Amino acid sequence: MKLTIPRIMVILMTTTCLAQNIDWNNFNSSLVIEVTRPEGKFTCSGVAIKNDVVLTAAHCVEGKILDIKVFNQATYNPNANSWKAKTFEIHPEYNKTSSNYKYDLARIKLTSKLPETTTIYPILKNEKNFKGQLIRVGYGARSDSNIRTLITPQFKALNNYEKVLELDDMYSYSGDSGGPIFIQRDGQMYLVAIHSTLSYGKEGKFSYNPLVSGQKDWIFAAWN
DSSP: OBOOOOOSOOOEEOSSOEEOOOOGGGGTTEEEEEEEETTEEEEEEEEEEETTEEEEOGGGSOSOOSEEEEEOSSBOOTTSOOEEEEEEEEOTTOOTTTTTTTTOOEEEEESSOOOTTOOOOOBOOOOSOOOSEEEEEEOOEETTEEBOEEEOOEEEEEETTTTEEEEEOSOOOTTOTTOEEEEEETTEEEEEEEOOEEEEETTEEEEEEEBSGGGHHHHTOOOO
């Protein structure tokens, strides 16, 4: 999405209510990504999977990229402390005209490490059921600001063939792309998928989210 000027504001939005109390330190691995292209600056979301590697959506970093920065503040501020990308890679099977959301993944290597206090969660291995609390975090433009926002979508379907998690999701905004989807169960949080796109149809609003477990070999591959 196009860069916006933030105001200081933190909210928690769910499918059923609007609340204010949350320990955001549990989600400090959820990051805002500033991408500079010839036509201007844009923002997306992402998640740290190592202290110097960030996962996001491929469509956030496709095209001609001049610069990529990562911010970890609850509200995006382009003048705040940031981490620069050393390099980045789009999933080799991603193609915006054919693969669409199925391989909409990219990884970013940072020039320096994120704070040691960054909470990095394991990737869910068993995807046979999604019993537990699903949580999506993103920096979409809300109230003219890019705010770290927590949404609790509902499970819709699992497409194992395309390795995509579909969620009933009414609150996706431009800038949420690339944000993490977690599941909390048995006292543990796991990373499940990356938010790709929102669909509108007769069934309502739902999101497509590529699963990360099936792409672990590529995600954690050594950099050239």
